[in-house]
Amino acid sequence: MQQGWTVLGLLRWLTDYFGDKGISAARHDAECLLGAALAKDRVGLYLCYDQPLQADELDRIRPLVKRRAAREPLQYILGETEFWSLPLQVSPAVLIPRADTEVLVEEALARLQEQPGPVLDIGTGSGAIAIAVAHASGQEVEALDVSEAALELARANVARNHLTERVRLRRGDLYRLDGGPYRLLLANPPYIARIELDGLMPEVAAHEPRLALDGGPDGLDAYRALAAQAPQRLVAGGWLLLEVGDGQAEAVAALLAAAGLNRIYQRRDYGGLVRVVGGCRS
Ligand SMILES: C[S@@+](CC[C@H](N)C(=O)[O-])C[C@H]1O[C@@H](n2cnc3c(N)ncnc32)[C@H](O)[C@@H]1O
Structure with a gap:
């Protein structure tokens, strides 16, 4: 994940990435993790699709993505x-x-x-x-x-x-x-x-x-x-x-x-x- 992502761009990329890892609800999980990192619910995420992601936001998202790609359950990553x-x-x-x-x-x-x-x-x-x-x-x-x-x-x-x-x-x-x-x-x-x-x-x-x-x-x-x-x-x-x-x-x-x-x-x-x-x- 490099700089220059918008929320929607990253969401699309993550959906493909998780899909390639064999994760069935790839889009859902991508939304949940992105939402958790940005402290937004799904509607909140939707409302800022065009927003560019800052470096500190990408830093928060990266470890969550890594854990899910390693097939750790979404619920353990979110903690609830x-x-x-x-x-x-x-x-x-x-x-x-x-x-x-x-x-x-x-x-x-x-x-x-x-x-x-x-x-x-x-x-x-x-x-x-x-x-x-x-x-x-x-x-x-x-x-x-x-x-x-x-x-x-x-x-x-x-x-x-x-x-x-x-x-x-x-x-x-x-x-x-x-x-x-x-x-x-x-x-x-x-x-x-x-x-x-x-x-x-x-x-x-x-x-x-x-x-x-x-x-x-x-x-x-x-x-x-x-x-x-x-x-x-x-x-x-x-x-x-x-x-x-x-x-x-x-x-x-x-x-x-x-x-x-x-x-x-x-x-x-x-x-x-x-x-x-x-x-x-x-
Ligand atoms: C399939 S989980 C069900 C957890 C929860 N009731 C649910 O439905 O989500 C089975 C539970 O039984 C517990 N367990 C396993 N062996 C046990 C035992 N000998 N005595 C009491 N609880 C046990 C486990 O720690 C686990 O929490």
């Missing part, structure tokens, strides 16, 4: 993302919350509307699910993670969303659940089969925490543990609601049934894939 339209801080200590996970939040809210009660978010990471459920339901939510670094970030996100009175974070292990009994057990657990981890896109494989991804040899370790423990941690009529990966729904449904849960059901996301499997303790 949105989930359920709420702002969340993210870092390499936590999985970047995915929009698909909002389907799990929708399911949780529907169950709470039928009957409120204690909720536990297992493997909370950035706090995304707990924060969204507490925000939208007005209910108290407990959330745990085995990672202290994740809990620290989740704490910051809870405070940022003014939910310190409603979300209680604690260290805990999904393989040794305690507390309850709960009306809802929610989890988006690590579910990638270990052998598939290195074949994931570079943004995930090289940057997101293995602890958040590694589901053991077949990807189902956490589901086995959660299904087995759910009956003793749920109230009668309580639900275990699990996010599942592509192709895992039948196996997870079988685990819930084998653990004695019933009314097993599957819910698709807006892309048509089964994203949530749920089961009820009768």
